[in-house]
Amino acid sequence: SQQGEEDPQALSIQEGENATMNCSYKTSINNLQWYRQNSGRGLVHLILIRSNEREKHSGRLRVTLDTSKKSSSLLITASRAADTASYFCANLSGNTGKLIFGQGTTLQVKP
Amino acid sequence: EPEVTQTPSHQVTQMGQEVILRCVPISNHLYFYWYRQILGQKVEFLVSFYNNEISEKSEIFDDQFSVERPDGSNFTLKIRSTKLEDSAMYFCASSVWGEAYFGPGTRLTVL
Numbered sequence: 001s002q003q004g005e006e007d008p009q010a011l012s013i014q015e016g017e018n019a020t021m022n023c024s025y026k027t028s029i030n031n032l033q034w035y036r037q038n039s040g041r042g043l044v045h046l047i048l049i050r051s052n053e054r055e056k057h058s059g060r061l062r063v064t065l066d067t068s069k070k071s072s073s074l075l076i077t078a079s080r081a082a083d084t085a086s087y088f089c090a091n092l093s094g095n096t097g098k099l100i101f102g103q104g105t106t107l108q109v110k111p
Numbered sequence: 112e113p114e115v116t117q118t119p120s121h122q123v124t125q126m127g128q129e130v131i132l133r134c135v136p137i138s139n140h141l142y143f144y145w146y147r148q149i150l151g152q153k154v155e156f157l158v159s160f161y162n163n164e165i166s167e168k169s170e171i172f173d174d175q176f177s178v179e180r181p182d183g184s185n186f187t188l189k190i191r192s193t194k195l196e197d198s199a200m201y202f203c204a205s206s207v208w209g210e211a212y213f214g215p216g217t218r219l220t221v222l
Contacts, residue, residue, distance in 0.1 A: 042215035
């Protein structure tokens with residue numbers, strides 16, 4: 001299956017703490033992307049990490065990629081209540097650019 | 112910053128009716144996609160479109176679905192005879208290659 005698996009499915013932390021979400025695939029990872037979705041809203045592109053990269057930073061976001069384990073992690077440092085959302089990983093699949101999404105992690109940051 | 116737009120934001124229809132969901136992709140993008148997300152579930156790929164034709168479609172994208180890019184700017188998804196199980200958020204996305212940007216979605220409710 002190309003389906004992405006994410007864990008944890010739900011995460012609840014206090015403001016200021018770090019949040020780590022993990023994503024794994026059974027197929028090879030290419031140009032893995034992370035998206036945020038606020039409840040009932042659209043998908044906001046956060047960061048893309050290419051298959052030849054191991055780590056990437058963007059502001060408070062840090063993404064790592066382990067192609068041998070076919071897995072990626074998203075770390076949000078110094079979380080804020082506004083980070084409360086669902087986070088999805090998405091793997092580029094095939095030669096048409098389609099994305100295979102993970103199940104998502106629902107993050108709640110308590111003020 | 113350029114963005115993908117979608118109309119309408121919410122569409123309510125009766126079972127068996129035809130609906131057309133509209134999208135305006137980012138102007139210099141070449142690849143166009145439709146995805147759907149049933150409430151509380153993961154985002155699923157429907158179809159990819161490149162060079163004025165479908166490049167890939169999923170099992171979900173059966174004969175009741177069709178896509179068009181009628182005028183070089185709009186990108187539409189038509190559902191010919193809606194079913195209850197078509198109720199979902201439908202997202203349009205566009206990309207140059209790999210890094211996909213999503214619209215805010217159309218919530219389709221089939222009664």
